[in-house]
Structures are given as structure tokens and as C-alpha cells.
Amino acid sequence: MTALAGVLAIPLVAFTLFAAQAPVPAEPSLTVMGVDLLSPEARGNLIRAVLLILLGLPAIYGASRWLRAYVSRLSSPQRGMVFGKVLFYAGSVVLLVTVFSQLGFSLTPLLGAAGILGIAIGFASQTSVSNIISGLFLIAEQPFVVDDVIQVGDTVGRVLSIDTLSVKLRTFDNKFVRIPNENIIKNQVTTITRFPIRRVDLDVGIAYKEDVARVREVLLEVAHANPQSLVEPAPMVNVIGFGDSSVDLRVVAWATKENWLQLKNGLQEEIKARFDQEGIEIPFPHRTLYTGEVTRPFPIRHIPVETGETGEPDDPRWHGEPGEPGERGEDAGAATRGAPNDRPHNTRKKP
Amino acid sequence: MSQPAASPPATSDPRLPAPWGTHDIDAERTLPIRLGPLALWFRYRNSEIWIASAPAGDGFAVASQPPDAEQWVRWAVPAGSRTVRLVPVFPDRPIVVEPELSFRLLRHADARVYVRVTLWVRIELGDTGVTLLEIPIQRMSDTWFGGFVDGELCYWHPTTARREVCDELFHPHLAVCPLQLSNQSSGELNVQKIALRVAHLSLFVTGSGGFWADDTRVRYEGDELGSSVDMSGRPPDEAGNATLVTRPRLPIQRSFRTRTFARLKAFSGLGSAT
Numbered sequence: 001m002t003a004l005a006g007v008l009a010i011p012l013v014a015f016t017l018f019a020a021q022a023p024v025p026a027e028p029s030l031t032v033m034g035v036d037l038l039s040p041e042a043r044g045n046l047i048r049a050v051l052l053i054l055l056g057l058p059a060i061y062g063a064s065r066w067l068r069a070y071v072s073r074l075s076s077p078q079r080g081m082v083f084g085k086v087l088f089y090a091g092s093v094v095l096l097v098t099v100f101s102q103l104g105f106s107l108t109p110l111l112g113a114a115g116i117l118g119i120a121i122g123f124a125s126q127t128s129v130s131n132i133i134s135g136l137f138l139i140a141e142q143p144f145v146v147d148d149v150i151q152v153g154d155t156v157g158r159v160l161s162i163d164t165l166s167v168k169l170r171t172f173d174n175k176f177v178r179i180p181n182e183n184i185i186k187n188q189v190t191t192i193t194r195f196p197i198r199r200v201d202l203d204v205g206i207a208y209k210e211d212v213a214r215v216r217e218v219l220l221e222v223a224h225a226n227p228q229s230l231v232e233p234a235p236m237v238n239v240i241g242f243g244d245s246s247v248d249l250r251v252v253a254w255a256t257k258e259n260w261l262q263l264k265n266g267l268q269e270e271i272k273a274r275f276d277q278e279g280i281e282i283p284f285p286h287r288t289l290y291t292g293e294v295t296r297p298f299p300i301r302h303i304p305v306e307t308g309e310t311g312e313p314d315d316p317r318w319h320g321e322p323g324e325p326g327e328r329g330e331d332a333g334a335a336t337r338g339a340p341n342d343r344p345h346n347t348r349k350k351p
Numbered sequence: 352m353s354q355p356a357a358s359p360p361a362t363s364d365p366r367l368p369a370p371w372g373t374h375d376i377d378a379e380r381t382l383p384i385r386l387g388p389l390a391l392w393f394r395y396r397n398s399e400i401w402i403a404s405a406p407a408g409d410g411f412a413v414a415s416q417p418p419d420a421e422q423w424v425r426w427a428v429p430a431g432s433r434t435v436r437l438v439p440v441f442p443d444r445p446i447v448v449e450p451e452l453s454f455r456l457l458r459h460a461d462a463r464v465y466v467r468v469t470l471w472v473r474i475e476l477g478d479t480g481v482t483l484l485e486i487p488i489q490r491m492s493d494t495w496f497g498g499f500v501d502g503e504l505c506y507w508h509p510t511t512a513r514r515e516v517c518d519e520l521f522h523p524h525l526a527v528c529p530l531q532l533s534n535q536s537s538g539e540l541n542v543q544k545i546a547l548r549v550a551h552l553s554l555f556v557t558g559s560g561g562f563w564a565d566d567t568r569v570r571y572e573g574d575e576l577g578s579s580v581d582m583s584g585r586p587p588d589e590a591g592n593a594t595l596v597t598r599p600r601l602p603i604q605r606s607f608r609t610r611t612f613a614r615l616k617a618f619s620g621l622g623s624a625t
Contacts, residue, residue: 196502233495256493
């Protein structure tokens, strides 16, 4: 609603201002802000103004692009972007003023109109203004710069540009993402490539039967042998807890931010290969069933496969048909007792 | 199965010991060269120079062909340019070295330390001097020196820092960097690691073929002030009348204040990382 009111107000205010300044015509003429647009002199001015726009805008655009590239090469892409934008906007304002002067318009009423229009536009474009202000803060505070990799919410990507209204990202699957500056200011932003080195954390579970000290030694050897792993800060192996099925270790190694992903992938492959070589077990989830203190352990009976007793799924005992052990409604112990197969039953004692 | 071949001597540049210097590449056959733990192969074919490198084996001889044909890298060169020049240069990043045994330097005490650094080989096109390639003779691990926010990426060199010069120090692929350490702080200095900023060092060679770096003085003035480093730009007295082989990669800064010593406590905070 506010936006609609603003849009309607713009032509109304503009017409009022222009009409108030226009004198009563004595001869056929088209006079705007005291300038007769049909006079030969005005036509000449108009042609010059059009030429100014046609030549000036590409020149300003080209100059800002050149300045951006030049400063980026000399300093950083972020500074290049800021310098390029400043030149473009400043040049555009100068061009606009020059064009109006060429047409013979006085800027004073325009500035007055701009004040009134500003109020109307302000109401109509609160979001845009908020984004512009946020953009200024982003450029001043520099939580990230062009070419940084950032994470905003679930989106991770490389910063292409920090513009007046939004930040543009390129995600790693090559999507273009535009995030309004206001969102960036309001939400948590993680700059992944801010610092020169990054840590790789890998969680590794080993069987309870394994010797943790030996496994730690093996993991450190693997980490040290990886060419992407920095000697210092030195790799570490920490025991982070006792899981349901495994002793959980965390391997910590450092790499430069450029080599981080390579180290992470490489370490996982190397750890798996080395564990296979050393016979270190990475356990799958274990479940232990028992029926309480007062019951005896489950009796497990091995039934050899014979002709007619294949143990295949069409064997009725697989389905726990009524009357057979394993029927619904029986206790779990009974179901297990009646189980006709000899599938592995993993048990372990919790430490 | 390729037959082993000995490294041929350099054909010119008497300043440099073999196999450094200029080599002609025969159009008919591959030229193998061994530089310490590095094996190099050169080939000239259709106005192209082919170069391959790999870690050398245990023996002195180098196989006549690289172990993997995909290791070849090709350069199109002006017709007839079939000479290459092997030039020793320092690595492109600082090197963190650890003394044989960490030692403590009392306040207002000085110590002279000799650190050996593995060189890189710069391969230039012989008649133009254009650099084709730079290869580390021995691959060094990467390490980080300094804080998590403002440190610098360095090479880690497990070489020992010795207190005296002996013949064992010198090999054709190693350069000796003399460091005059001076502790001007109010406490003792526990020297456990030293960051050598080799990009500022020149390389000199003696008549007997030993490589030396500039005479460097490091003056430690405490944790707050760090160290001031002076590079003389001249060979040390121990090198006699050594001649300049290569200039520094970066301009010599006669004195600059920088972090040079690392003590283990600087990294002790990592222990809490989980």
C-alpha cells in the first residue's frame, strides 16, 4: 500500500512543480521549467545533451571497469570493486548535472523536488534503502571481501561482488545466489577463508577390543605422512567418548585453506586403507537384547539347512505364522527362542 | 627396463660444481642427471625441450628414462635451443629448522649456528636465460610459523643446526646458512625452532664447491620486540673468497624486525583444541 502511494505521488509532485514554474505561453511553444523546448536553441541543446549521455555513460562505465581491474591488480578485488563503484556513481551524478545544465534547467527546483520526492520514495522503498545502508556497513566493516568463501544460513559460496543492494555468490555447484544486504547484516555469516590455515576434524570409531594407544599412533602416522598436513600446528588424536558401538576418536590436522578439502578427503581414504592394513576394526552398530535380570539368557539353537528346510523366506517359520514360535503377542524372548535362522547375534559388554 | 646412467658433468660455468651448470641435450637420447636425492631427465625433440623429475633411488646412477612417461613436461623453444642451465637457488618460502638439541642462550650471550638448507634447482634455457622450471631437490613438509591469524606458511626442515663447521656439512645440493644469534633480552632464550627467511639470502660457492648463504645476525630483544635480523649480503668469513651464484629472490633488507625464534609454548594453546 505504501509502495503504491509512493509511486502515485511521484508524477503528481513532478507535475505540480513543473506547472508552477511554466509561464503562460504567448506563442505555440512547449515550455518546461522556463525552457522553450521547441526553440532552435533548445533543440541544439537537446541534441548535445543526448550526445553527452550517449558518450558519457559508456565512458564512465568503461572507466569504472578499468579502475576496478587496475586497483584489483594493484591491491585487492574488494578495493577494486569499491573504487570502481565510487567512480561510476560520482561520474553518473556529474553527467546528470551536466546534461541538465546543457538543457538550460535550473537545478534549484530540481533539488527541492528531490527533497519531496525523497520522502515519497523513502516510504515506497524502505527495504531498498535498508539494503543500501546495510551495503555501506558491509563495505566499511569488511566481514568478508570479494573472493572470500562465506556461509549464510545453508548457502556456501564464493563472493562475486558486494553491491548496493545485495551480495552475489557463486556456489560450488555453480549456482548464482543473490542475498540482500539486510539479510547479511541481520544474520550470522561465517567467512570460511578469512584466516590462512584451517583445521580438519575427522571422527573415527574403533572397536572396543582395539588398543587405543596403538590406534592413536597409527592415526598420527597417517596424519603426518599426508603432504597437505602441516607439521605445526601438529596433528592430534583425542578420545571424544564411548559410543554405542565404538570408542570414538577425533583426528585433528591443519592445512592451508587452499589444501583443506584435499587434506580432509585424503585423510579419510588413508585412514581406511591403513586400518585395513593394520587389522583395526571400524565397527558397525551393535545392539544387545536381554530380558532383564531375572530371566535366563536367550537360548540360541543352530538349525542346519536341510532339504525341505531351506530357511528361505517361503519357509512359514520366517513369517512367524500363528501357532509358530515368534507369533505376535509373545514376549521377545519367546520370539527369539523360536527364530529358525542362525543369523549373527552380536553382543558385547559395555565398558 | 631402463639401464642406469651416470650423471654427466656440466659442460661450462666453472664456478659451479657438477652437475650444476650448462648441459647440452642430445637430440638422439635422453639426458639423465642426478642432483642429490633428485633425478632429472632432459630430452630434445621437434624444437621442444622435455623435462621430467622424480626422487632418485638409493644408488648413485639414474635410470635412463623417467619411471613414468606422464612426468614429462614440454616447452616449445626456439629452434636449435638445446642447452639448459641448472642453477642452485634457495626455496621460495621461509624454512623452519630445529636445532639438533634445543639449547638455551643466556642473556647477553651470543652463539654461532650453522644450518643446512636443501636447495632448489632452477632450470634455465641455456642461451636465453629464461627460467623454464624450479624444482625442490627434496620435498619439504609445510608448516605454519606464527599466530593463527597472522602467521606465515613455511617449509619444515628436519635438518640439525650445528655449532661448528666440518666437511660433512657440504653437499652439492645443500647450502650452509651461518647464523650469529644474540640474546639481548632480559631473560634466557630457549632456542627450539628458527625461521630462516631464505628469500632474502644470496647464495655463494667456494672454490671447493661448497655453497654458503649470507652471514646473518639475529638479535633477540624479547617477546614484545621480537628479533631484528641483519643480512650482510656477503659470504661469511668461513667461506673465504666465495663467489656469488644467485641473488636473493626478494631485495635484501639489511635489517628488519621479524619473528625468528619459536618456542614450544607458542603452540601450547593447541592442546585445548577439540
